[in-house]
Amino acid sequence: xxxxxxxxxxxxxxxxxxxxxxxxxxxxxxxxxxxxxxxxxxxxxxxxxxxxxxxxxxxxxxxxxxxxxxxxxxxxxxxxxxxxxxxxxxxxxxxxxxxxxxxxxxxxxxxxx
Amino acid sequence: xxxxxxxxxxxxxxxxxxxxxxxxxxxxxxxxxxxxxxxxxxxxxxxxxxxxxxxxxxxxxxxxxxxxxxxxxxxxxxxxxxxxxxxxxxxxxxxxxxxxxxxxxxxxxxxxx
Numbered sequence: 001x002x003x004x005x006x007x008x009x010x011x012x013x014x015x016x017x018x019x020x021x022x023x024x025x026x027x028x029x030x031x032x033x034x035x036x037x038x039x040x041x042x043x044x045x046x047x048x049x050x051x052x053x054x055x056x057x058x059x060x061x062x063x064x065x066x067x068x069x070x071x072x073x074x075x076x077x078x079x080x081x082x083x084x085x086x087x088x089x090x091x092x093x094x095x096x097x098x099x100x101x102x103x104x105x106x107x108x109x110x111x112x113x
Numbered sequence: 114x115x116x117x118x119x120x121x122x123x124x125x126x127x128x129x130x131x132x133x134x135x136x137x138x139x140x141x142x143x144x145x146x147x148x149x150x151x152x153x154x155x156x157x158x159x160x161x162x163x164x165x166x167x168x169x170x171x172x173x174x175x176x177x178x179x180x181x182x183x184x185x186x187x188x189x190x191x192x193x194x195x196x197x198x199x200x201x202x203x204x205x206x207x208x209x210x211x212x213x214x215x216x217x218x219x220x221x222x223x224x225x226x
Contacts, residue, residue, distance in 0.1 A: 004156065031212065043157075043203060045213035056212050091156065098212055099145070099164075104157035 002026045004105035006092050012111045021077045021108045023092030032075045033093040082112045115208045119217035127225045132191040134220050136204030144206040146187040151201045199224045
């Protein structure tokens with residue numbers, strides 16, 4: 001069964017460094033999402049992406065964040081200058097159509113020191 | 114803004130007992146409703162969803178949920194708990210017209226032998 005994959009499973013970085021989290025969505029899906037979950041808190045929506053542009057974003061998704069689909073298979077989330085409060089589990093998701101079920105990856109745990 | 118409340122961050126039941134995980138949402142317009150499960154070190158997996166039609170929805174692994182508009186609830190139940198049901202359960206809504214999912218804070222289900 002097709003699944004969403006994410007790499008790495010755990011990323012440790014120093015405050016102020018740039019990180020790129022990678023996701024490979026299900027191959028025929030058209031909509032892509034990033035969510036995050038700070039330890040002990042709710043899963044929060046960050047951004048959705050369709051047709052090579054951001055279609056919806058939350059107030060969390062400020063200028064420090066960017067997304068890209070560089071090669072037709074990967075979907076990346078870049079954090080330009082990480083802060084301590086960016087430490088969280090980041091989930092990628094995808095779906096075929098806007099109203100369809102979103103399929104989630106296993107997550108990348110980002111730790112900012 | 115749409116919000117989701119899950120009563121009880123931690124629920125513990127005995128093997129074979131009824132499982133009841135509560136979820137209430139805030140919306141004047143019924144959204145699409147979802148339950149996801151997260152097993153350790155895995156991504157979020159869809160258990161079941163309600164979009165339109167029959168208000169009692171059956172999902173995987175013997176779980177079901179009932180949409181009650183008058184109570185703005187979408188509680189998850191399973192008649193007889195199994196040890197393998199131990200996991201974190203998330204209720205989520207997709208507001209009409211939006212792509213994002215709005216999650217509750219999650220309920221950790223523990224099964225006692």
